[in-house]
Amino acid sequence: MSVIILILQLILAVILLPLYILYYLGIWGFILKKIFPLFVSRISVSYNKVMENYKHSLFSNLSDFAGSTKELRLLDVGCGTGANFRFYPNGCRVTCLDCNPNFQTYLRKSQAENDHLKYDGFLLASADNMTPVADASMDVVVCTLLTCSVPSTPAVLEEVHRVLRPGGALYFIEHVASTDESSWTSFFQKVLNPTWKLIFDGCNMRKTTWKDLEDAKFSELNLRHIYAPTALKLNSPHIIGYAVK
Incomplete structure (x- = not known):
């Protein structure tokens, strides 16, 4: 099976050879930084629709982690277009952080549409x-x-552990590798992953993020695997939950 996967990966690499050349010349990465925010702004709308119940449920207890001031200080890492803003509680103070400055145009639109929140600025950082x-x-x-x-x-x-206060929490929703290595989902993830990472700005379908969370220094981990109802079944394996410092 591994030989078949390798052959199919090579075929895809040959088909997309011009794109690989653009990538190694640094041209494709520059283009992606410009166009990726537009793509995310479109796809996040449909993603929120299919994940709405999951997000409402996950973020329903955010206010429980407000500190002594009773004003929740929230850092949205990889904030993108601000797709999660509407799920945050009233009066929450949100700091946005992303490594791509081109998201800011879409971010400002989301901020204007979600005036129930207080915004403490945008940080350009990884x-x-x-x-x-x-x-x-x-x-x-x-x-x-x-x-x-x-x-x-x-x-x-x-x-994340460093910036959280003691007793603070990390909330996460991530698409991950299929846990069933014998499934067709796993097979096609392996075949397409090198090309997928190239096209979608380093996105890796084969991440085992749940293992990293289990090994991290959190005192409590609430994590479950779900099969998200996304249009692209290859990215349906997800993990969702929160971890307490």
């Missing part, structure tokens, strides 16, 4: 190096569809 965010300064960190595209999930989780 999830694994959030130096603008002070230690223990956040009650909640939210990461959704982020870890698929970061080089090191453990490094991101270390940073």
